């Protein structure tokens with residue numbers, strides 16, 4: 001039995017899911033629907049972790065990572081460390097459509113975007129300026145590493161060993177957690193002709209080193225699509241997760257016969273084995289519209305689904 005079309009994305013970002021679903025219903029391609037869905041999160045600044053205005057790097061600038069992948073042709077467009085342009089998923093698609101390349105980074109990615117007609121503007125907001133000010137108030141500064149030996153995992157970095165106590169309560173209340181630092185949107189869309197598209201958009205990590213690019217724009221890490229099998233998308237500690245290409249692994253596991261849930265679990269297993277402290281989640285869908293997820297390091301993980309199996313967009317929670 002097939003359940004198509006399908007939209008699945010990480011986290012309870014249901015407006016993004018709904019926007020992609022509505023686009024599919026009105027006849028838009030899976031590609032356009034995915035871009036519309038992820039752009040919705042960029043505009044809404046989903047959880048402060050997608051789009052402009054949050055999670056400044058060590059110099060106070062917000063930078064964006066995004067990718068899009070066509071599971072029919074294996075065409076990919078991606079941007080890393082994109083600066084001063086808000087619509088990262090749109091720029092990723094422009095890389096795929098209008099260049100012969102796959103991944104553009106940094107200042108030059110921004111320049112490409114402007115040439116493609118995207119607006120150049122600051123990504124700073126009062127919120128991101130305030131986040132940066134707080135960080136500096138805690139005696140954090142770009143060269144803090146020189147002053148903290150031997151433990152490089154100092155509280156100034158994006159991965160604090162233990163979340164500050166003041167946030168425990170908040171985390172428990174919002175049981176799907178880790179919202180205080182990072183929540184990428186990763187989305188898989190399948191249309192009724194079984195075309196699978198996958199993509200991501202994020203502003204990465206609070207207080208990252210300028211130039212840092214996470215897993216989200218890396219194909220096979222942040223997301224992956226193969227229309228003959230399905231697709232997958234990841235969220236979480238990108239610096240760890242990208243070493244294991246979990247989205248690629250999940251698709252390969254499904255190709256070898258695993259269900260989406262099993263595939264997500266198998267893809268995450270080696271990460272958990274080598275880095276039991278990491279936090280992350282993976283959603284996986286197969287070409288017939290079945291889906292599943294696996295998570296680690298949160299108490300619960302919620303992801304959003306639009307499918308003919310439901311009357312409206314539904315958030316599915318899994319225990320981690």
Ligand code: SD4
Pocket residue numbers: 049065181182183184202203204205213214215216234235236237238239
């Ligand atoms: C990153 N994976 O840049 C992203 C952040 C994220 O949920 O997904 N947060 O590492």
